[in-house]
Amino acid sequence: MATTFAPRAAFPVLDSLPRSYFLGHHRAGLSKMKTLLSTTDVIIECRDYRVPLTSRNPLLEESLGGRARLIVYTKRDLGCAERGNNLKRERLLQKWHHPSPVMFSDHKERRDIRRILDFAREQAANSSTITGTRMMVVGMPNVGKSSLLNALRGLGVGKGRVARTGAQPGVTRKISTSVKIIDCSEGDSHVYLLDTPGVFIPYVPDATAMLKLALCGCVKDSIIAPTTLADYLLFQMNKASPTLYSEFHEPTNDILELLTAIAQKTGRLQKGGTPDIESTAIWMIQRWRSGGLGRFILDDVDAETINEAANPVAPSLSQARKAGKEAIRVRNAARYAGG
Structure with a gap:
């Protein structure tokens, strides 16, 4: 008679694991982000949908506070379980971040990217600047910031990819120049987005x-x-x-x-x-x-x-x-x- 399989109830604690990946370009990138904060209207913070709580970096919130913030949970397609469970989870996350808006995105889905562009248009419409609205995308390493930027640029202004992407973290090591994602020729104000290096947590207790x-x-x-x-x-x-x-x-x-x-x-x-x-x-x-x-x-x-x-x-x-x-x-x- 076959025995019933019982999965492990817990994974063994590994005290020897490294607890940091806070590299030199993380520190330098964060320092540069702070200097650009005064000319930034909105922060778009990316987190990984598969680890919605763990991919939060309090260092980014602490260092880049004082600006309107949109939280985008990327790679939704890689974490999609049953639809009902997703909706319940997403409502909890939206409640957590209130009053900051929260969006859930698969960068290959045009409707997800269009929602983020609509948010950017709304921010631009409420801005009094004549030089265009400036946004900065931030987050942990390899959470999809550059992929999101490329998708926004592609749908927003019909241009090809401008940010390098890769399977390993560290592809983006410096803050990019401003990239236009919405053009005023369509009746909107210009909206520009800055890509930034991923910043890891200085210490991971768990x-x-x-x-x-x-x-x-x-x-x-x-x-x-x-x-x-x-x-x-x-x-x-x-x-x-x-x-x-x-x-x-x-x-x-x-x-x-x-x-x-x-x-x-x-x-x-x-x-x-x-x-x-x-x-x-x-x-x-x-x-x-x-x-x-x-x-x-x-x-x-x-x-x-x-x-x-x-x-x-x-x-x-x-x-x-x-x-x-x-x-x-x-x-x-x-x-x-x-x-």
Whole structure:
């Protein structure tokens, strides 16, 4: 008689995980953003729909306060579960951010981009400036800021992509020049948007939060071992549905079993037919990021978790010192891995 599969109730705490990815260009970018705040009318802050609470960066709110703010949850298509659950979750997030408006976006969906452009037009219409409305898009690394800018420019003025994008964080390292996303020739005021480098949290107290951010690509894949990330992904897939990887293996809590099965089926084998576990783990992670191994949320979003996110526990002095040392170690590791 077959036994019933029981997914792990919790993922083991990994105290050895790095807790920072606050690099030099993050610090420099944030400093430059502050100097541009006086000439910025609106902040568009991007967060990842798959980690709506974890991808919040209080440092951006603290440093760039005092301006109208639109919160855009990007990559909605990669986190879409049942429609009813999405609506409930989205209403909670909108309530959390009130009175700041909140939008949920898939940059490939024209209607989502059109809503953001309509918001920009409304801001421009209420502005008394004759030089055009200026907006700045900010957020954590690799949450889709540049993709959003390209989509807004493409739909708003019919121009091609202007911002480089990539699967790894750090493609945008400097603040861009102003890019026009709405042209007054259509009867509107000019609206310009600045792309900025992603800024990571100086210290992540919770190891699980670091795993979520790494899994979504907010840190370079060289920072956390691919097999560790793949194991955490397996944990999350089992919570969502063990059938997500059924083409490769029956339900399991053993990541090595699953990676071995994937390697054999996809031909990721070393000399002698030995499974290439590390490259298979990277493939598994990248396939999930593109929506090929399920589309689900990593954060639990309810009234209690939103309250915790809104009132984070400040790190102690010893944690802050440790974070400083950790940031240097991570920065050196990233430099060694190619920046």
